[in-house]
Amino acid sequence: MLLETPFHPRTAPLCRSRRWRNWSGYASALTYEPGHEYEYYAVRSGAGLFDISPLRKYEIAGTDAAALVDRVVTRSAFDCPVGMVLYTPWCDEAGKMIDDGTVQRLGADTFRVTSADPCLRWLQDCALGMDAAVRDVTRELAALALQGPTSREILERVVTGADVAALPFFGLTGGSIGVAPVTVTRTGYTGDLGYEIWVRPENAVGVWDALAEVGRGYGLAPAGLDALDVARIEAGLLLKDVDYVSTWTALIESRKSSPYEAGLGWAVQPRPGRDFVGSRALAREAAAPSEWGFAGLEVEWPHIEKRFAAVGLPPLVAGRASREAVPIYAGGKQVGYVTSSTFSPILKKYIALATVRREFARPGHRVKFELTVEFVRHTVPARVVRTPFFDPVRKRR
Amino acid sequence: MKKYDAVLVGAGHNALATACVLARRGWKVLVLERRGVVGGAAATEEVFPGCRVNVAAQDAGLFRRDFVDEFGFGASAPGWVHPPAVATSLLGGGDGLTLWRDPAATQGEIARHSRADANRFPEWADYLDAMARILRVGLDHPAPALHDFTRRERLRLLRPLAQAARLGRRRVVELLRVLPLPARDLLDDWFAGDALKGMLATTALPGASHGPGAMGGAFRMLYHATGGQAHGFRSTSFLEGGIGALSEALAAAARARGAEIRTGTEVERILVEDGAATGVLLAGREEIPAHCVVSGADPRRTFFDLVGAPQLGPEFNRKVASIQMRGTTAILHLLLDDLPPLDDAEQRLAGHTLVAPSLDYLERASDAAKYGRCSPRPHLDIVIPTLHDPTLAPPGRHIASIQIRYAPYHLRPAPVRGPHAGPSPPGGDIAPGATPRAGDIFDEFLARTWDTLDEFLPGTRDRILDHRLITPLDLESEFGLTCGDEYHGQMGLDQLAFMRPVAGWARHRTPVERLFLCGAGTHPGGGVTCMPGRLAAREILRARRHPARS
Known part of the structure; x- marks a missing residue:
């Protein structure tokens, strides 16, 4: 049976669609209303409230905590000041990605790492011989993501003991909501202005109620994973085991990805003398780049319409995000595959995240996207563009 | 500063063999040994006043004579002793079964x-x-x-x-x-x-x-x-002058070819820069740079204590942490004023004298070790080196060195370490005084050993002038054998050949460039064979000839 998150007493009655998904063993709402559009628009024009408690959370403490985090992740943890958060992938010794997540620096010698899947043994193996204790705090910490243009105003009214308005992008602060001590980070998975709130499970329901109460005047809606999936594709954010396959779950070698291949080359931060797991393999790859790269695609909508119109249909493209792998062609040959795609309601475009041969990964390249209309395969033109597709100024300001 | 081609950590017999071969190729070699004598566990030292005792290893039968030329022993070659009896099994009540070198006998x-x-x-x-x-x-x-x-x-x-x-x-x-x-x-x-x-x-x-x-x-x-x-x-086979004579001969052969051997010199760390070994740091903070570092210490000690786990990858570290290291042998040295009373003692006791009267006896002795306890009726393997070389002890004295099984390093419940450890840890759910002390456990084990000796070789105890017990804990602290495992890792089928020391790292190489292993933890394994050391030297020479083929 699926586990219930600490917010379940609130989310269960709200989930009128009764559509739940297994997220790391927890029941997680796909949508609350029958469709996800309202929740999606709440994220883009009001505020969406997501229960992200199933994330794996680890606390790392000890005099070598910074050294351990620096050893595990590809970004330089020593460069992360106290009160800031890093988004980073981490790799195996061959430089292939294991997982990606955020690293919160709570203190000089205290960190909190989030990951999509269990990682405790790996972190502990990396900690061998170091003064750094790794503890799984997944069940000791509930989490909410409050995402959208009004999220700052809501939090300003709810959080005491912290200046939320002054919190920078990827900043972290402690504070209280009611009687509950919380950690607030300005992070998220929607590419919008947004925050994540970390709270002990016994205080979870109280925090939810406080946000829901104040949020009523700010267009707040509980939002599920379907809305999140559309938003994260618009933001160009990767999903583990969809846009890349973890080295631990890949069945064949060629399905593994390095950060460079997954478009996260910017997050590989070597410096002289820095020896992180996979650093040598990644240095070799930086010198002799892989033949694969990451690309954002915009598929030409008029051509999609035309293909459907030819059989007398309106464009029947799923309103939800698709995780189906779709081939991409150039010059009659397959040059890659789309890993996630969606119709973007706010951009009014069909967009996709793709793995393509490196020579096609540069913005401006034209490729063909495979489109199946009533069991017949066609191709429609698409253009490689920069990600994020949607990048509002408010996200950082 | 003088830079060596190779610095060897530890002067066990395998490291000395590596040093011999490398020095013969003209390499500038330095061997560093923490203890005052060379040989590691294959050393002969004064344990009782005026007596030279094979402290751990006894038998040189696995050392192949054709290596004598390869290592260049020359005049320093030790004298070999092949006593007429290969082994005698004591069956109790003065009865025994002896295997002789003479097949008819x-x-x-x-x-x-x-x-x-x-x-x-x-x-x-x-x-x-x-x-x-x-x-x-x-x-x-x-x-x-x-x-x-x-x-x-x-x-x-x-x-x-x-x-x-x-x-x-x-x-x-x-x-x-x-x-x-x-x-x-x-x-x-x-x-x-x-x-x-x-x-x-x-x-x-x-x-x-x-x-x-x-x-x-x-x-x-x-x-x-x-x-x-x-x-x-x-x-x-045994050696005149004890097993240490072989180590001394190896050391002499290496020195004759220009190798330096420094005893009483402890290596604190193996220095690594950018994933390659650059030398060693001594306990006295002296740094010795070298083209390559060769460790004769066991793999876990080498990687975790000398290199440091953070220098190595987590996947590799897990393999090293999982190497089965399980010392189960204690060694008891006896100083006797006469041979044990047995007919033909001088002949029959000159080989291995065993308390192993049946398969079931051995199985029961080993059962205890499975549960972290010492055998109540242990198996004994007695060697009396004074029968091979009487000069090891003063006239009229004999030395008996007994390997006793089973005395596991991993005792359960985990005892307080040391024979005179402080009071039991306070609090917790352990009743005061309930945590046993390792010293008490081994005292009890020694008492059972005396009982066994009385049963199978009666009268011996009356001739004991002095004794010294070396437990697996002592083997670790004195000889640096992790978990007291004198084979540097169990010789199970899962830890052999290309899986020794860990799968993926056969061939004496390590994830650290220019750091090699030459000890018993590598192929082919433990015992006084010199074979790992010899093969390691070949791989090191090969790595230098073809640096790109690592």
Whole structure:
């Protein structure tokens, strides 16, 4: 049976669609209303409230905590000041990605790492011989993501003991909501202005109620994973085991990805003398780049319409995000595959995240996207563009 | 500053062998030993006043004589002693069964117990030698790098395969059949007499924490016969001046070729820069740069204590942490004013004298070790080196060194360490005084050993002037043997050849460039063989010739 998150007493009655998904063993709402559009628009024009408690959370403490985090992740943890958060992938010794997540620096010698899947043994193996204790705090910490243009105003009214308005992008602060001590980070998975709130499970329901109460005047809606999936594709954010396959779950070698291949080359931060797991393999790859790269695609909508119109249909493209792998062609040959795609309601475009041969990964390249209309395969033109597709100024300001 | 081609960590016999071979190739070699004497566990030292004692290893039977030339012993070659008795099994009540170097004498002896066994014994002795000869081909050559089976690796396999095939294809197949067998099953196939089977099974015990019923016992029996001349038991020979004479000879040969050996010099760390070894740091903070570093210490000590786990990858570290290291042997040295009272003692006790009256006796002794306890009736393997070289002790005195099994390093419940540890830890759910002290456990173990000695070699205790017990805990603290494992890792089928020290890192190389391993933790394994050291030297030379082929 699926586990219930600490917010379940609130989310269960709200989930009128009764559509739940297994997220790391927890029941997680796909949508609350029958469709996800309202929740999606709440994220883009009001505020969406997501229960992200199933994330794996680890606390790392000890005099070598910074050294351990620096050893595990590809970004330089020593460069992360106290009160800031890093988004980073981490790799195996061959430089292939294991997982990606955020690293919160709570203190000089205290960190909190989030990951999509269990990682405790790996972190502990990396900690061998170091003064750094790794503890799984997944069940000791509930989490909410409050995402959208009004999220700052809501939090300003709810959080005491912290200046939320002054919190920078990827900043972290402690504070209280009611009687509950919380950690607030300005992070998220929607590419919008947004925050994540970390709270002990016994205080979870109280925090939810406080946000829901104040949020009523700010267009707040509980939002599920379907809305999140559309938003994260618009933001160009990767999903583990969809846009890349973890080295631990890949069945064949060629399905593994390095950060460079997954478009996260910017997050590989070597410096002289820095020896992180996979650093040598990644240095070799930086010198002799892989033949694969990451690309954002915009598929030409008029051509999609035309293909459907030819059989007398309106464009029947799923309103939800698709995780189906779709081939991409150039010059009659397959040059890659789309890993996630969606119709973007706010951009009014069909967009996709793709793995393509490196020579096609540069913005401006034209490729063909495979489109199946009533069991017949066609191709429609698409253009490689920069990600994020949607990048509002408010996200950082 | 003077820069060495190779710095060796530890002066065990394997490291000395590596030093010999490298120095003969003109390498500038420095060997650093923490203890005051060379040899590691193969050393002969003054334990009792005026007496030189083989502190841990006793038998030099696995050292191959053809290495004498390869290492360049010259005049420093030690004198070999082959006592007439290979082994004597004590059966209680003054009864015994002796295997002699003379096959006819052995047959006569066995016939007193079982005529059928006596008839089969010559065939068994031939079989053991033949199987060991084929196994030796595998030990003489580097382990196949199956994890990276390139064309070159496949070609390197041709020679040993051809050599093995020349020894008889059917025998090779037979070897593959018996290797995984428990000693018990192999011996049940051959013999009926319990006394004979118990005695022969003792050769399967060193290098494992298991009894004769465990898989892989037959491999260990054959391994201990690879020195040749097993006489149906194991390759056994002793040295004038004790086992330390071999280490001294190796050291002298290395020095003669220009190698420097510094004793009383502890290496604190192996220095690593950008993933490559650059030298060592001594306990006195002196840095010694070197082109390459070769560690004779066991793999876990090398990687975790000397290199440091954070310098290595987490996947590799997990493998190193998982190496089975399980010391289960204690050593008891006795100073005697006369030989134990036994007919023909001088003859019969000159080889290995065993308390192993049956397979079941050994199995029961090993049972205790499974549960972290010392054997209530232990198995004893007694060697009296003063019968090989009387000058080791003052006239009229004898020394008996006894390997006692089983005394596990990993005791349960975990005791307080040290013979005179402080009071039991306070609080918790442990009642005060309930946590045993290691010293008390081994005192009790020693008492059981005295009982065993009284039962099988009565009268010996009246002749003891002094004794000294070395537990697996002492082996760790005194000789740096992790978990007191004198084989640097169990000699199980899962820790052999390309899986020794860990899968993926055969060939004496390590994830740290220019850091090599040469100790018993590498292929082919433990015992006073010098084989890992010799193969390591070849790999190191090869790595220098072809730096790109690492």
